[in-house]
Amino acid sequence: MEQAQIPTGMLLQKAVKIRTDILEMVAEAKSGHPGGSLSAVEILVSLFFYKMRHDPKRPDWPDRDRFVLSKGHAAPALFATLAEAGYFPASELKTLRKMNSRLQGHPDFRVPGVEFPGGSLGIGLSAAIGMALAGKLDKKDYRVYALLGDGEMDEGETWEAAMAAPKFKLDNLTAIVDRNGIQQDGLTEQIMPIEPLGYKWKAFNWHVLEVDGFDLRQVIEALEKAENMRNRPTVIIAHTVKGKGVSFMEWDPAYHGKAPDKDTVRKLVEHMRQE
């Protein structure tokens, strides 16, 4: 393992930057999905600023690793990450969800770095399988990452895809479940219980890892274990908290799709930057 070299200080700074960007974006837009964006920050940071082979100057580089945001409502997190990585100017972030902006409410191909227009839940893992199959056919060594919401575990297509990836021995595919415990209407275990989630994926023949989704070292070690696994896809169940970093948003289903106001966000951002 190469964990000794993980630049956690730099990654933590990126996480703070992206978290504050998300809050400012949704406050400016007066809508968007802050809860599920904030829960995914460390996962995105681990991928885009450490693990993934990619080049913001060449978003169509054929050998790049691919990242599919299946839980497309976390678009603010993806856009903030792509801007921080240099795919497009950070000044555009404040145009989120506005007319004539590239930054649509959910990801689409107007934005360089977006690999799939996720949004309608349940489709992203299938698309990631297609990319991974193409990589195998072309004998390329790129990897494909798909970030799924835990609410997406309700979708039948997720399990169709879960059955298919091991059949095709897609060891170049890593799925990550943002297990923040909350879907739009409430707690996942009340709306539609998905536990025991790890056992479900195991039963579908996946290599299953469970991590604290805010512990950069754990996330990165799991991504590396996934890379070393042969003939099987890996799913990383990342235990997170919806609305992470904002005390009144954490564990509150109301903040799935509601933006805090600008004044509140200004105070929050000051506080987060000082910490």
Next chain:
Amino acid sequence: MLVQMSSMRDAYAEALVELGAKDSRVVVLGADTSVSIRTSLFADRYPERFFNVGIAEANMVGIAAGLALAGKIPYVSTYSAFVPGKCLDQIRNAIAYPNLDVKIVSSHGGLTVGADGASHQTVEDVAAIRAIPHLRVVVPADANSTRVLVDRSWTTRGPFYVRLSRANVPEVYQSSPDLQIGKAGLLKEGSDVTIVACGVMVNEAVEAAKSLSKDGVSAEVIDSHTLKPFDTDTVLKSAKKTGRIVTAEEQNIVGGLGSAVAETVSDSHPVPVSRVGVRDTFGESGEYKELMTKYGLTSQEIVRASKRLVASR
């Protein structure tokens, strides 16, 4: 006279094998119906480029999107009852919205699946797909045109829905016809009434025109194999000439070819349009020919509609 019967799915499978030889980017996806619709022919020839996903149509369409995003040209095929039937969302969001180079070619469209009954017949697939932006919609008349139009789907970048029938139908076209996507074919010139048809109803239209001519009615026959983008020029030109149109399609008269024609003429040159097709109802089990008769999908029905229009003014 010996009528040459032809199988659209065999023609499709043969066209696929040819595409597979010409272009290594062509891959094919199946959902446990590949022997029935003959895509197994491609699977036998190019096993590494054929993906059977089992009975999981939504996943199949999503995987096709990913393959296209990584540079492949996927052909997605099963019965039309299931694609688009079970995965309109995936077609809309993963294929059409991002305008991906995915070709959906579904067989067993319309009533021709016969004995399996309404659950496996489709009257709505074309209308549903036609309302989605970016998708091209093609309904070939026979095997020869299927072969050509499938090849055209490969040379034309972007998403397609090609709808095939299960029944063996008489060949309308003798050999490889020169058909273009978005360009309707004028099969017979006439002056009293225009018959615009697609799919298996093209042959019925040709037969109807022969019968009408015996009764002194001169019918123009147009094969409108592409429902989108719709060839408005050809239809309007004919409407101006004959002043009346009969449409014929093996699907609901709501939202399909009849609608496309009515939309076209009402926009710029209103003429009476009579729609022959399934009259907003589901099918049932039966022999293909019996069903076509019961649901009014015959040359006789086209003749009746044409004569009514001719008599009305």
